[in-house]
Amino acid sequence: MIFDKLKKFDIVFDSPEVDSPPVFSSGDVVSGRVILELSGDARVDSLKLHAEGFAKVHWTESRSAGSSTAYTQNYSDEVEYLNRREVLLQADNGEVTVVPAGRHEYPFSFQLPEETLVTSFEGKYGSIRYWVKVKLHRPWATVRKIKKEFTVIEPIDINTPTLLATQAGTKDKMARAWYRNFGQVSVTAKIDRKGYTPGEVIPVFAEFDNSTSRSIAPKAFITQTQTFIARGAMKQKHSIVATLCGDNVSAKCRETWHGRAIKIPPVGPSILQCRIIKVEYMLKVCVDVPGTSNLCLELPLVIGTIPLHPFGSRTSSVSSQYSVNLEWMRLAIPEQPEPPPDYCSVVTEEEAEQCNNTAAQQPADDLSGIMERPLLAFVQEFRFRPPPVYCEIDPNPQLCNIRPRCMTC
Structure with a gap:
């Protein structure tokens, strides 16, 4: 029977690296082979x-419809990106x-759409998946199916003006407990840019002003928000992917963060172009105030795939810009000036001889009609004259032993 003859039925993608699965983006060509191995003729x-x-x-x-009845409502939606x-x-x-009988390989190749695709994603209430499905139809037998997924990652280049813009903000609140005011708490925070890639460190510059009579605890979080949209309804899932804790700020004191580092873990890139699924990141600089709700300042983040270019984009601080400028200056200006080229290497012997013959034909003392000669004639006459002799010794040195002249004399 045909079931006994089919020994292997598989899909293999072409990958430049043997041990790692291939990753594609919009416009790429997906290629591979369908392997069919039979023990006999089929x-x-x-x-x-x-x-x-x-x-x-x-x-x-x-949802509840009364005291004793309830019903369940389903929300679902889908968007097609490849067919x-x-x-x-x-x-x-x-x-x-x-x-x-034997092993047979059937190659396949197709190009992904040129328009922007969406990065592969797996979430609690939704997913973005790409796969290749192969069906084997045989007479008097059930259809055999195999399915293999592949990953799509849409590149997000953080070297753009929007993602290189500085993110900053200020927020304050009055700390209250019941009818009593403890004072005001304020937080000011700034990060160098909006776009980062996994593995990078975000230097956080912040100032916490505690005008209350209690100690406060500053901290920072990187949060991920997954948003799922269907039939006008929305479902969200929040998670914290990185944490930074600071020292307590005593009452009537102020604390400053001079670039406290918080590292981005290996998370997926932001998904902002899908109609029903979004993945967004946020840096939250918060203050825990005892006896009342917390104070949080939110700075948006975009997790990209193309890291910051060291020379093509602006750097993260003024000092780094200054050092880069100095490096370019050292490359552009040599330590010792080079002497000018020799006259013989610039003007050939024929040109010099022609210039001398032209000067010999013109009498040196005959100045009659000099105003009638065009200016170009004078320029051509001095065109191939040799320059002054180059010398590294100053021919007119400054005399240091000359006494200054007194204005009263």
């Missing part, structure tokens, strides 16, 4: 490939194809 109707990519969301919510079909094996006349 009859096959067709072998078809279907490449798909969808963003899907789904969740349920229970391509290809026939790998099929007879032209529609008859059954006899595939001999």
Whole structure:
């Protein structure tokens, strides 16, 4: 039977690195092979490939309709990003194809859409997936299916003016407990840019002003917010991916962070272009105030895939800009000036001889009609004259032993 003859049925993607799975982006060519291994001759109707990519969301919510009744409402939606079909094996006349025993490889290749795709994602209430599905049709047998996913990462270049802009803000609040005021708490924070990549360190510059009669605890978080949208409803999932804790600020005191470092862990890039799924990041600089709600200042972040270019984009501080400028200055200006080229290497012997003959034909003392001669004639006459002799010794040195003249004399 055909079931006994089919030993292997698999999909293998072409990858430059053997141990790592391939990663694609919009416009890339996805290629690979469908491996079919048979223990004997088999009859096959067709072998078809279907490449798909969808963003899907789904969740349920229970609602009460009275004291004793309740119902469940489903929310779901999807967006299609890829849909391509290809026939790998099929007879032209529609008859059954006899595939001999052994190993057979059927290559496939297709190009992803040029328009912007969405990065692959797995969430609690939705996902963005891309896969290749292959169906093997055989007479008098069930259809065999195999499916293999591949990853799509849309590049986000942080070397853009929007993502290189400084993010800063100020926020304050009055600390109250019941009817009593403890004073005002304020926080001011700034980061050098909006775009970062995983593994980078964000230097946080902040100032915490505690005008209350209690100690406060400053801290900073990097949060991830997953937003799922379906049928006008929205579901969100919040998580903290990195934390930075500071020292307590005593009452009537002030604390300053001079670039406290918080490292971005290996998280997925931001997803901002999908209609039903969004992944956003935020840096929250917060203050825990005893007896009342916390004070939080939010600075938006974008996690990209293309890191900051050291020379093509602006750097993170004024000091680094100054050092880069000095390096370029050292490369542009040599330590010792080079002497000018020799006259013989610039003007050939024929040109010099021609210039001398022209000067000999003109009488030196005959100045009659000099005003009638065009200016270009004077320029051409001095064109190939040798320059003054180069010398590194100053011919007119300053005399240091000359006494200054008294104005009263």
